[in-house]
Amino acid sequence: MEKTLLSLFVSGDKKAFEQVYRCYSERVFKRLLYLLKDEDEAEELLQNVFVKFWTNRAAIAVEKNVANYLLRMSDSMAIDLLRRNISRKAVYDHVSLQTNTTSNSVEDTFMQKEEQKILEQAVNLLPPQRKLIFTLCKMEGRSYGEVGEILGISPATVSNHLVLAMKQIRTFASQYNNELKALLFFPFLDNL
Known part of the structure; x- marks a missing residue:
């Protein structure tokens, strides 16, 4: 069943994409929420994960486990987001320190x-x-x-x-x- 659904998805079938989304979005969301600890960020990144999944569908191997693929992708994107947030916070802290230092x-x-x-x-x-x-x-x-x-x-x-x-x-x-x-x-x- 999963291979047939994935074959349809890879070929560009939007109904198959909707089914994949319904099947895996809750699991991916829980993983993102666990990693990000922020519901809004997790929801936004969930959408980005599935957009990227749709965009890169031609590169997906039909024999692979879709759940594992989506979870690895979401982990990677969450880690990238956390790195960017840490980097932005460091820059903000540096700028804040510079503006607060009158000496x-x-x-x-x-x-x-x-x-x-x-x-x-x-x-x-x-x-x-x-x-x-x-x-x-x-x-x-x-x-x-x-x-x-x-x-x-x-x-x-x-x-x-x-x-x-x-x-x-x-x-x-x-x-x-x-x-x-x-x-x-x-x-x-x-x-x-």
């Missing part, structure tokens, strides 16, 4: 702006694909798997590009490290 000196503010400029310059010097991968993973907080899917490459290739990007950025930034420190002290040398 930032002029030198600290200057250093932060200069460091940001240097980072932007370093990222702009990366080869196009490496720059895109760096931006998607480090700036947008996407997982290696997500970026690999978007670009049609493996997560290992994404990781390799990130390692090379970080090395190139560190090398570029290290050229400016001593210059930044010197810039801060030059104004004081005039007074000596």
Whole structure:
């Protein structure tokens, strides 16, 4: 029964999709709720899981267990969502800390702006694909798997590009490290 239903689903039968949804949505929802601990997020991600399941139906092997496939997919998508939420929270906490700290000196503010400029310059010097991968993973907080899917490459290739990007950025930034420190002290040398 399941193989026949799955065959119809893979061929694009919407009725078969509705049956699959009715059969497995409650189980997937419970799994997502367990992982996310938030009913609204679980409900939204449930919809995304089934949209992705429908979109990728041609790649589904009919002889595979549908329940296991859906649960693995939902686990992966929930983990990606949790990672993004953690990343966003870290950025929010950092920004909040920065705005709440009134003791930032002029030198600290200057250093932060200069460091940001240097980072932007370093990222702009990366080869196009490496720059895109760096931006998607480090700036947008996407997982290696997500970026690999978007670009049609493996997560290992994404990781390799990130390692090379970080090395190139560190090398570029290290050229400016001593210059930044010197810039801060030059104004004081005039007074000596």
